[in-house]
Amino acid sequence: MLWLLIALQWLHILAGIFWFGSAMTAHVIVFPSFRRFPPETRRGIIEAFAARYGRLVAAVAGATILLGVLRGLTGGVLDMLTSPYGVTWIAAILLAVGVAAFEGARLSPVVGKLIAAGGPEQIEALDQRLAAYGRIELGGFLVLFSMMIAMRFGY
Numbered sequence: 280m281l282w283l284l285i286a287l288q289w290l291h292i293l294a295g296i297f298w299f300g301s302a303m304t305a306h307v308i309v310f311p312s313f314r315r316f317p318p319e320t321r322r323g324i325i326e327a328f329a330a331r332y333g334r335l336v337a338a339v340a341g342a343t344i345l346l347g348v349l350r351g352l353t354g355g356v357l358d359m360l361t362s363p364y365g366v367t368w369i370a371a372i373l374l375a376v377g378v379a380a381f382e383g384a385r386l387s388p389v390v391g392k393l394i395a396a397g398g399p400e401q402i403e404a405l406d407q408r409l410a411a412y413g414r415i416e417l418g419g420f421l422v423l424f425s426m427m428i429a430m431r432f433g434y
């Protein structure tokens with residue numbers, strides 16, 4: 280049982296740091312540095328970036344959530360669902376599904392529209408919306424990450 284717990288935790292943290300870390304890198308480093316290029320060039324590099332990142336991120340998000348659920352179940356969370364630990368675990372599932380849905384239903388369509396945009400003004404406007412959505416997404420991740428630390432200390 281301990282080895283299963285260790286394996287799940289290992290995989291969960293690996294998937295989690297990939298999901299959260301790549302979102303931070305994308306919104307703090309990648310997209311801001313792309314903004315130094317003129318809109319038409321930016322569209323091309325965002326398209327190339329999204330073609331690769333978009334395929335990966337859905338799998339990584341799904342793996343993080345699934346492994347977090349399994350890690351909790353294996354640790355016996357069902358016996359303490361009404362404790363602070365249990366409540367944090369349920370809240371983490373809900374928030375993570377929310378962040379993943381926000382990525383799929385809000386953020387990624389903006390990238391799709393930017394790639395298909397008609398002219399430079401439209402590209403600029405969509406890029407600004409991408410930056411705003413990025414801040415919302417990172418805010419969600421920060422709360423989610425704080426919940427992980429809380430669970431580590433029994434909350």
Ligand code: HEM
Nearest residue numbers: 292295296299344347348350351368371372375427430431
């Ligand atoms: C971006 C999303 C996530 C990241 C970056 C992340 C990261 C982490 C990290 C670093 C730990 C280790 C904490 C420690 O031992 O100090 C952890 C533990 C854990 N995570 Fe996540 N996690 C994420 C999402 C989730 C989700 C959605 C769930 C589902 C409920 C979850 C469930 C758990 C559980 C049960 C533990 C073990 C807590 C314990 O008893 O020590 N995580 N996570």
